Amino acid sequence: MAPDTNVPALEVHDLTVAFDRKPVLWNIDLVIPQGKIVGIIGPNGAGKSTLIKAVMGILPLSSGYTKLFDLPLNDVRGRISYVPQRESVDWDFPASVMDVVLMGRYSKLGLFKRPRKADRDAALDCLRKVGMEAFANRQISQLSGGQQQRTFLARALAQQADVYFMDEPFAGVDAATEKTIITLLRTMAQSGKTVIVVHHDLQSVTNYFDWVIMLNTRLIASGPTQETFTQDNLQETYGGKLTLLADVGDLIRRESFPQREKKL
């Protein structure tokens, strides 16, 4: 399959997501072209992780739709990879680094089938790309934060996807790991992959990302970093919350109101 490079990697249309009825993302519209390294930035509770979880189908949508390569998620799952937040799993689980990276092959393997020798080769190859091949047999509870993140990254690479969603891959990692990761992301983007990253550190935004999505429960801006990452937009993203919007959200939850009226 020769993918059309003009089709957007991601299209989000009128997306609203709610937790416990309270909307945490309001009516998001955006389009991301292929081959970009994209940063999602915004304050705590802005809905950054929620956005990618909603796109990955991990959270239910209250309204709107998302498309990847102009197709619904279920038709292109094999081309999409998701890297959860490092802290979202218990690293004391009885597994080795290799076991975790092999999970990246599960989507290709399908249900019931066991990883084959070729899958191990592929996994080892991915570990090499993140500089972790020496750790293949290490128990995961013995890894440092940076090594855990690299392991997760290797698992994502093993999926051989075209779009990667990463939730805070730079959070709490050492300088060497940060450098390894960004180098890796650049190589991936050069070969046409799209990488969408939830990011916290504003200092590195212009250096790391071609494209930014600025978020604070609503979409402030989405576009090439040069034009979008401006003082005004930053002010709007991090400056005062829209108190009225937050109050209305609370009201919806308190009154147990439906997010959208049922269609009659």
Next chain:
Amino acid sequence: MNSLAEFFSFADPNIRYVVVGSVLLTASSAIVGTFTFLNKRSLIGDAIAHAVLPGICLGFIVAGTKNPLVLIIGAFITGWLSLIAVDFITRKTRIKEDTAIGLILSVFFGIGILMLTVIQKSGNASQSGLDHFLFGKAAALVGSDLYAFLIVAVILLVVVYILFKEFALMAFDKAYAKSIGYPVRTLELILTSLIVLAVVIGIQAVGVVLMAAILITPAAAARFWTDRIVVMVLLASAFGAFSGLAGAYISFVAPAMPTGPWIVIVISTIAFVSFFLAPKRGVLYRLVRQNNIRQTINNENVLKVMYQLGEENKNFFIPRHLDEIIRRRKYEKRALQSILRRLLHQGYVEQTGNLWSLTEEGKKKAQRVVKIHRLWELYLTTYMKIAPDHVHEDAETIEHLLTPELEAELEKQLGYAKLDPHQTKIPYQHE
């Protein structure tokens, strides 16, 4: 040893039934229980175990006899109902899962006991033995029970074998499993059904109250011994099987002893032993390790004091009296003597009469500790801008901990500095 030979010849069909039944049950419950344990939902098994009682009573009321199939179906239904109720409460209210489990467990069990009492008072002759479900009747297993056990055990094993990779992934990272399109809800449903099935069969042997123990304890014990999930599952089932066998044997040797509780006592003992003796995770291992660390610290501190005294006298090899060392760093005389004897044994000090002196190796070792101490102080003042009078305590720990690689890195980053923040010379090995 006569009873042992008689028992293990399995000539008596009753012994066969009890042994095979107990082993099948404990081994297969342990396998399913491992996944409950890894999903951190250990209490769920307990809730189901208690919730099947009303189902069994209901089955009896409907059938009028103790038809095992009807009872099992009844048990399966209320067991499932309790799970749905827990799930519903956790999702739709502010009540957390542990509270919901406690709530459901007691409500279902209460209703069960109520129904049991009503049945017992009803005068129906065939009701006798229904209370076996409360405490189990492993010693009274018969051939037909065994078939049911065997079928359930085979189902559990086959399903876990087929879906091993899926269950393991879901226990480790459910969001990821969802992201690659796994049918997470269905898989959860299957796993839960397996647990209900294991419980429904298990309570006939060990009873409602002890069921949670044979589900979870083998997994908890196995976790101490391994970091590999496959090994953990196998080990858990081996522990389970052994406790089943041992429980059957004990109740055979001492006929007044009930099998079920003995199974639980044996598996708990295994867990207890694992807790203390397992390598790396066991309490004993950690105590030994801590003791080793304490010894290292004491050794190095005494060497360090002798080195510092040597610095003052510009001669590191002067034999010294204990009091000289104690004057610099407070020790109990006896404790200091035992540390010095240990160092003597290791070849770092020499003894002449009641005087002690460093050997060449002792001086080298002490010098390294002192060097790291002073380098670390310098690192803290230079890179972390900590006041020079606040860095000593921190360096006291770091000096015993640093690996050679970190030591080299520290030297490099500080450019092989000559003086520490207190203007004392930093001793390098080549000098």
